[in-house]
Amino acid sequence: MDLGTSGQMSDEDGLDPWKAQPLFDQEVAWHHNHDRVVHFDHNDLFYDGISDLNLIFDPSIDGVEQPRLSPSANSANDSDAIAQETSQSSTDLCRDPVELYSHLLQLYFEKIQPWLPLFHRPKFEEQFAGKLCHSDLATSSSSPESAFVLNAMFALSARYSTSDHFSGLVPITRGKSFLRQAEAILEAHNSNETSGPSLRILQGCIMLACYHLSSGITPRAWLLTGMCSRLAYELGLHRLDRESTKASSCSPEVSSNKWIDNEEKRRAWWSAWELDNFASTISRRPYGFDRDSADIFLPVSDKDWFSGNRVASASLAYEPLAAWQSLVDCPNQSEHAWYLVSLHFIRLGHELQQASHLTRKNLNDFETAVRYFSLALPPSFDNVEGVFGSEPSSGWITCTHILLQK
Incomplete structure (x- = not known):
């Protein structure tokens, strides 16, 4: 260098x-x-x-x-592709939503997790096993944070899918519908005065920032990246291991579950x-x-x-x-x-x-x-x-x- x-x-x-x-x-x-x-x-x-x-x-x-x-991501080809995607209803894409979402979740851990290692896969799959239904993702009525995270994950992983659900869509546009749902949930969260920061919100914002950064350092990508840094500080992650580093620079927590949870925070x-x-x-x-x-x-x-x-x-x-x-x-x-x-x-x-x-x-x-x-x-x-x-x-x-x- x-x-x-x-x-x-x-x-x-x-x-x-x-x-x-x-x-x-x-x-x-x-x-x-x-x-x-x-x-x-x-x-x-x-x-x-x-x-x-x-x-x-x-x-x-x-x-x-x-x-x-x-x-800029506003080329003529992109506009045509997005218009094509918009004209196809979410019902057509999700004839069997549970099967599709399970497929996209698997793709996330195969294609995205290796370079964006945010989630503890065994624990995540156990926690979200019962939440892969269409209503959770589309309306976010039962768990907004879960819907936000899943939509953000699928926005990234959909481009790798060979499922017939995405027939006719070029890879880079397959995650657009999930992106829009994730951003709508995030906007609703931010506009709610009673909603506070959480690890799931931070993880979702990180994935959205990655999605937008794939088109360059656009204003949207820049703002989302800044939001991630503010959320990380708001959650106190910068002092997560303060006591441990004072005692020993190489000392893991005693509790296995606590160590796994804290490692997830470190990843974020x-x-x-x-x-x-x-x-x-x-x-x-x-x-x-x-x-x-x-x-x-x-x-x-x-x-x-x-x-x-x-x-x-x-x-x-x-x-x-x-x-x-x-x-x-x-x-x-x-x-x-x-x-x-x-x-x-x-x-x-x-x-x-x-x-x-x-x-x-x-x-x-x-x-x-x-x-x-x-x-x-x-x-x-x-x-x-x-x-x-x-x-x-x-x-x-x-x-x-x-x-x-x-």
């Missing part, structure tokens, strides 16, 4: 912040809906334009049309943090998360989480020379956690480049930290042949390698 010091880019330089070029060559590569993917040629990484970084996480979707990253925090890093860095706007005041552990692997295997973790140190050591000698060696640390270096580098006064020491510390971090990566990151495997960890490994390239 190489930090340019030739000067800052600003609106005064004639650059539109919504369409700005990245400050690092690889700055946008980590986003899971970007339009490039990395290929390995022996020991070298290089870009080869194909449709979507989702292919890293799930190579089986090759050939499926993916959403485009562009400043880090997913919102990741979205904020992406949107703010690309648009060169202020970050929504304070990097110096969060006491929350980095996430463990889905495998350990789902099985209830309590792995001790550590919080993210924020100064460069401490950040690279965040997971060194920690029981948690999750590829996802290491990826988040590498993403933190993107923010640190961006902040250095935007600084009004950049000292040689600051630059040397940053470059040293990135170099040491690369050397500290666990052995799983050395397995180049396994990068394009079916395991979720392969995506985090690939994106980490992309971020660390000069």
Whole structure:
């Protein structure tokens, strides 16, 4: 990773912040809906334009049309597709709603969960087993928060469906009806003075932000990303592990159920943090998360989480020379956690480049930290042949390698 010091880019330089070029060559590569993917040629990484970084996480979707990253989603083709979808009633799409919703839920955990690991699958499926009915999703009469979350999930997963329910719809428009229902529920929630924040509302907003970010840093995507950061702070997630970090940086909770529940909260925090890093860095706007005041552990692997295997973790140190050591000698060696640390270096580098006064020491510390971090990566990151495997960890490994390239 190489930090340019030739000067800052600003609106005064004639650059539109919504369409700005990245400050690092690889700055946008980590986003899971970007339009490039990395290929390995022996020991070298290089870009080869194909449709979507989702292919890293799930190579089986090759050939499926993916959403485009562009400043505007209002192309003529999109308008025609949306009009076509609108003309088809929800009744036609949901002749057997329970079967369809079960199918979309399965798709979410197969296609979306690997790169947006928000939910504890065993617990979620048990909790929502009886809520996959048409009335719950359409009217949200029985449980608005459940309907909000399910609609947001299906808005993301529907594009991967081969069900006849979506016959005639191009993949990127299949989730539009679920998106509209989710946004209607969110609007009703926000307009109700008695409705407060909740983890489910935050999770739903994160998924909606991801949906909109797949079309670029649009105003709607930017506002939803900001809402996620505010909700995370309102829920107190930034101090979730404050007492634990004071006692020991690697000490899991005693209760298994509490650990599973707290891990879900950590997933929400880090997913919102990741979205904020992406949107703010690309648009060169202020970050929504304070990097110096969060006491929350980095996430463990889905495998350990789902099985209830309590792995001790550590919080993210924020100064460069401490950040690279965040997971060194920690029981948690999750590829996802290491990826988040590498993403933190993107923010640190961006902040250095935007600084009004950049000292040689600051630059040397940053470059040293990135170099040491690369050397500290666990052995799983050395397995180049396994990068394009079916395991979720392969995506985090690939994106980490992309971020660390000069």
